[in-house]
Amino acid sequence: xxxxxxxxxxxxxxxxxxxxxxxxxxAISMVTNAAGFLLAEVDESICTSCGKCLxxxxxxxxxxxxxxxxxxxxxxxxxxxxxxxxxxxxxxxxQSGGIVTALLCYLLERKLVEGTVINTFNKDNNRPRAVLASxxxxxxxGQGSLYAQSSVVKTILENxxxxxxxxxxxxxxxxxxxxxxxxxxxxxSYVIGLFCSGQYSGKYIDEILHISGxxxxxxxxxxxxxxxxxxxxxxLKIYSSGKDYVLNQxxxxxxxxxxxxxxxxxxxxxxxxxxxxxxxxxWGVDKFDNLKGNTVVIARTEKGEALIADAVRDNIISVEExxxxxxIDGQTVDGRLKTRxxxxxxxxxxxxxxxxxxxxxxxxxxxxxxxxxxxxxxxRQLDYTRRIYxxxxxxxxxxxxxxxxxxxxxxxxxxxxVRPFLKILKLTA
Ligand SMILES: Cc1cc2nc3c(=O)[nH]c(=O)nc-3n(C[C@H](O)[C@H](O)[C@H](O)COP(=O)(O)OP(=O)(O)OC[C@H]3O[C@@H](n4cnc5c(N)ncnc54)[C@H](O)[C@@H]3O)c2cc1C
Numbered sequence: 001x002x003x004x005x006x007x008x009x010x011x012x013x014x015x016x017x018x019x020x021x022x023x024x025x026x027a028i029s030m031v032t033n034a035a036g037f038l039l040a041e042v043d044e045s046i047c048t049s050c051g052k053c054l055x056x057x058x059x060x061x062x063x064x065x066x067x068x069x070x071x072x073x074x075x076x077x078x079x080x081x082x083x084x085x086x087x088x089x090x091x092x093x094x095q096s097g098g099i100v101t102a103l104l105c106y107l108l109e110r111k112l113v114e115g116t117v118i119n120t121f122n123k124d125n126n127r128p129r130a131v132l133a134s135x136x137x138x139x140x141x142g143q144g145s146l147y148a149q150s151s152v153v154k155t156i157l158e159n160x161x162x163x164x165x166x167x168x169x170x171x172x173x174x175x176x177x178x179x180x181x182x183x184x185x186x187x188x189s190y191v192i193g194l195f196c197s198g199q200y201s202g203k204y205i206d207e208i209l210h211i212s213g214x215x216x217x218x219x220x221x222x223x224x225x226x227x228x229x230x231x232x233x234x235x236l237k238i239y240s241s242g243k244d245y246v247l248n249q250x251x252x253x254x255x256x257x258x259x260x261x262x263x264x265x266x267x268x269x270x271x272x273x274x275x276x277x278x279x280x281x282x283w284g285v286d287k288f289d290n291l292k293g294n295t296v297v298i299a300r301t302e303k304g305e306a307l308i309a310d311a312v313r314d315n316i317i318s319v320e321e322x323x324x325x326x327x328i329d330g331q332t333v334d335g336r337l338k339t340r341x342x343x344x345x346x347x348x349x350x351x352x353x354x355x356x357x358x359x360x361x362x363x364x365x366x367x368x369x370x371x372x373x374x375x376x377x378x379x380r381q382l383d384y385t386r387r388i389y390x391x392x393x394x395x396x397x398x399x400x401x402x403x404x405x406x407x408x409x410x411x412x413x414x415x416x417x418v419r420p421f422l423k424i425l426k427l428t429a
Contacts, residue, residue, distance in 0.1 A: 002049040002051050002054070003027075003028075003042045003044075003047050003049060003051070003053055003054065004019040004028060004040045004042055004053040004054060004057060005040075005041070005042040005044075006054070006354075007040070007054070007057055007059040007060060008039045008040050008041065008042075010059075010353070010354040011262045011263060011385075011386050011389040011390060012059030012060075012263050012266075012354060012355075012356050013037075013038075013039040013040050013059055013263065014058055014059060014149075014169075014171035014172070014175075014199070014261075014263055014264075015030065015037070015038035015039060015040075015149040015150070015151055015199070015261075016058065016151060016152060016153040016154070016171055016172045016175045017030050017040070017130075017151025017152065017153050017154025017155070017157075018053075018056050018057065018058075018153040018154070018157065018172075018175035018176075018178075018179060019040050019052075019053035019054075019056065019057060020040060020151065020154045021153060021154045021156070021157025021158060022052050022053060022056060022157060022179070023052065023053055024048075024050075024052075025046050025047065025048050025050075026046065027042050027043045027044075027046040027047040027048075028040050028041070028042055028043075028047075028053060029041055029043070030151045030154065032202065033389065033392075034391055034392055034393060034394045034396075034397045035201055035203065035388045035389055035391065035397045036201035036202040036203035036204075036206070036259070037149065037201045037202075037261060037389055038149045038150070038151060038202070040053075052182070055178065055182050056175050056178040056179045056182055057175065057178070058171045058172075058174040058175045058178070058356065059263060059356045060356070061354070061355055061356055061357055061358050062358075063178055064357075064358065064361055065174055065177070065269075065274075065357070065361075066177060066274070067361070068273065068274075069273065071365060072268060072273065072362070072365070073268055073269075073270075073271065073333050073334070073337060073338055073341075073365065074271060074273070074324075074328050074333065075271050075272075075273025075274075075278070075298075075300060076273065076300050076301075077298050077299075077300065077324035077325075077328075078298075078299045078300065078301070078302070078304070078305050079298075079299045079305055079308075079321060079324065080296070080297065080298050080299075080321065080322050080323055080324035080325075080326065080327050081296070081297040081299075081308060081319035081320065081321055081322060082097075082282055082285055082287055082294050082295070082296050082297070082319065082320060082322050082327075083097060083099060083294060083295065083297070083317055083318050083319030083320060084097030084098055084099065084292070084293060084294050084295060084317065084318060085097060085098030085099060085101065085102035085316070085317055086102070086315055086316060086317060086318055087102060087316075089140075090102050090105070090140060090143070091292060091293060092227060092228075092292070092293075093140065093143045093144070093227075094143050094144065094227075094293060094295075095143065095144045095145040095225060095234075095281070095293075096232070096279070096280065096281045096282065096293050096294060096295040096296075097282075097292075097293045097294035097295035098143070098293065098295065099279060099295035099297060099317050099319075100167060100192055100194075100279055100295065101139055101140060101142075101143050102311065102316050102317050103192065103277075103307060103308075103311055103316070103317070104116045104118070104133075104139045104165055104167070104192070105136045105139050105140070105316075106310075106311050106314070106316045107165050107190060107307075108134075108135075108136060108139065109136065112165075112189070112190075113163050113164050113165045113189055113190065114134065114162050114163050114164065115132045115133060115134040115159065115162055115164050115165075116132070116133050116139055116164060116165045116166065116167070117130055117131070117132055117133075117152060117155050117156050117159065117164055117165070117166040117167065117168075117188070118130070118131065118133050118138075118139060118142035118166075118167050119131075119142060119146050119150055119152065119167065120133075120141065120142045120146075121146060121221060121222045123219055123220055123221065126202075126205055126206070126209065126216060126219055126222065127148060127150070127202050127205065128146035128148050128149070128150035129150055130150045130151060130152040130154070130155035130156075131155065132155065132158075132159050132162070132164065144223050144224065144225065144226070145194070145224055145225065146222075146224065147198075147199060147200050147204065147224050148199065148200050148201065148202045148204050148205050149199045149200070149201070149202070149261070152166070152167075152168055152169070152172045153168070153172050153175050153176065153179075156168075156176070156187055156188060157179075157187070160187055163189055164188050164189065165188055165189060165190035165191075165192065166187075166188040166190070166191055166192070167192045167193075167194060168191060168192070168193055168194070168272075168275070169193070169194055169196040169199065169272070170193065170195075170196050170267065170269030170270060170271070170272045170273070170274075171196075171263075171267065171269065173191055173193050173269075173272055173273075173274040173275050174269060174274055176188070176191065176274065177274045190276055190303070190304075190307065191274070191275045191276050192275060192276065192277055192279065193272025193273075193274065193275025193276075193277070193278040193279070193300075194272060194278075194279060194280065195270055195271055195272055195278060195279065195280030195281075195331060196267075196269075196270055196272065197264075197270050197331075197337075198256075198260055198261060198264035198265075198267075199261050199264055200256070200259040200260055200261060201259045201261065203259055203401075204255060204258075204259035205222060207255055207258075207259070208222075208236055208238070208247065208251065208252065208255070209222075209238065211247065211251060212236075212238050212245040212247055213245070214238050214240050214242075214245050215240070218240040218241045218242055219238060219239070219240055220239045220240055220241055221237075221238070221239035222237075222238055222239070223236065223237040223238075223239075224236060224252060225249070225252075226246070227291075227292075227293055229246045230291075231291030231292065231293070232281075232290055232291055232292065232293040232294075233249065233281065234249070235247060235248055235249050236248070236249065236251060236252055254408075257381060257384075257404070257408055258401055258404050258405055258408070260381070260385055261385065261389075262382065262385035262386045262389050263356065265340065265344045265378070265381060265382055265385065266341070266344050266345065266348065266355060266356050266357075267341070267356075268337070268338075268341050268357070268362070270331060270333060270337050271298070271328060271331065271333060273300065274300075275300055275304070276299075276300060276301045276303050276304030276307065277297055277298065277299050277300060277301075277304035277305075277307065277308065278297070278298045278300055279295050279296065279297050279298075280295070280296050280327070280331065281295075281296070282294045282295070282296045282330065283330040283331060283332075284326070284329060284330025284331070284332075285322065285326060285327065285330050296322075296327045296330070297319065298324045298327055298328075334367075334368075335368055338365065338366075338367035338368065339367055339368050339369070339370050339374065340378055341362075341367075342362075342367045343370050343374070343375055343378045343379075344378055344382055345357070345359050345362075347375075347378065347379050347382055348382065353386075373415075384400070384404055387400065388400050388401070388404075
């Protein structure tokens with residue numbers, strides 16, 4: 001197969017939509033599978049087999065991500081910061097400290113860009129949707145993090161004739177990198193990268209709505225984390241034409257393993273190494289006013305560093321410098337992420353499954369070997385997420401979801417009971 005269908009059929013599509021945006025013959029569309037994941041689908045009767053889609057795909061093992069640092073999991077770090085937007089409204093409505101939104105508004109108001117590609121909640125289908133925001137009001141309306149998938153790079157390519165900034169995840173920044181290499185020019189003028197530990201199926205949102213009791217057709221807004229009730233990191237909040245609903249964060253965490261995307265288990269790029277600035281929540285970095293929210297930032301390019309300095313000078317954001325290593329430690333990159341990536345690559349490699357990267361490119365990076373229990377857990381999650389992704393029957397998907405929930409509940413119970421013994425036998429951390 002000489003097109004992107006190869007990637008989708010192997011469950012390696014990140015749903016970025018770059019292939020769809022670059023295809024001249026209109027043969028590729030983004031569709032939703034039975035398990036609620038977004039993926040690229042090719043109309044073989046129109047495809048000319050030009051191969052362009054494969055050359056920019058972050059799921060294609062034949063193209064190598066640029067090794068721009070000694071440790072690709074960390075990426076190039078010019079400087080690190082923690083801080084927040086100085087506009088209290090932007091800070092309060094934000095996911096972390098509102099630095100992303102403050103910077104996007106700043107770029108627009110200074111006319112450094114004509115618009116910004118952001119992600120909004122589409123109440124027509126209760127799914128995230130990438131849009132071009134051309135006003136401060138639209139940018140502010142798009143605040144917060146949407147963990148279900150959307151095709152951000154497709155929207156970027158639809159606006160490639162404009163001078164824009166874009167907010168992207170690691171896989172999306174990777175396809176922009178490949179695009180720049182293929183075309184000889186970069187696309188957005190500013191790339192703001194979110195740290196990302198994974199994307200989820202749209203069914204994740206459906207299930208949360210179901211638990212809340214809010215009718216789907218009444219939903220007017222959806223926040224995975226909202227600071228209004230109790231401050232950062234916030235609880236789930238659903239806005240509706242009737243009352244608003246607040247649900248405890250523990251519900252979101254409990255469902256993660258049910259709706260996680262298989263491809264995300266094979267990702268090294270949580271720290272968004274191909275951005276101008278990469279941002280995230282201040283995990284592991286204490287600050288006295290954390291309940292109001294702060295964003296941690298790694299400047300990865302000189303342009304990104306200059307943007308931070310200008311925004312500080314013009315009283316848009318307030319930041320204090322901290323070591324980038326502290327931010328990376330807080331995201332548990334060297335322990336958890338590397339262990340998961342190398343274990344997942346080993347497990348899928350042993351089974352002869354197609355992988356998004358050539359593991360040889362990662363030679364020489366040390367990682368902590370998983371405990372027996374951790375290895376089993378990663379293996380099981382790979383099996384489940386791959387299986388559910390590829391199933392065509394909705395009934396079967398619903399059956400698998402129910403079984404997985406039961407399995408996770410039982411696992412939790414059993415592990416609680418046997419953990420002290422496993423610790424003695426050194427089979428778990
Ligand atoms: C899928 C996902 C996984 C994440 N994982 C981590 C993690 O592991 N560790 C961590 O510290 N932080 C993670 N984050 C980032 C974190 O949640 C915040 O987005 C970040 O700290 C910026 O906060 P802020 O207050 O400055 O942004 P805000 O001012 O709230 O602005 C956030 C911007 O991100 C845009 N956006 C929201 N969802 C998406 C999306 N799916 N794709 C592209 N743009 C989007 C919004 O439209 C908005 O413009 C994740 C975010 C997402 C979306």
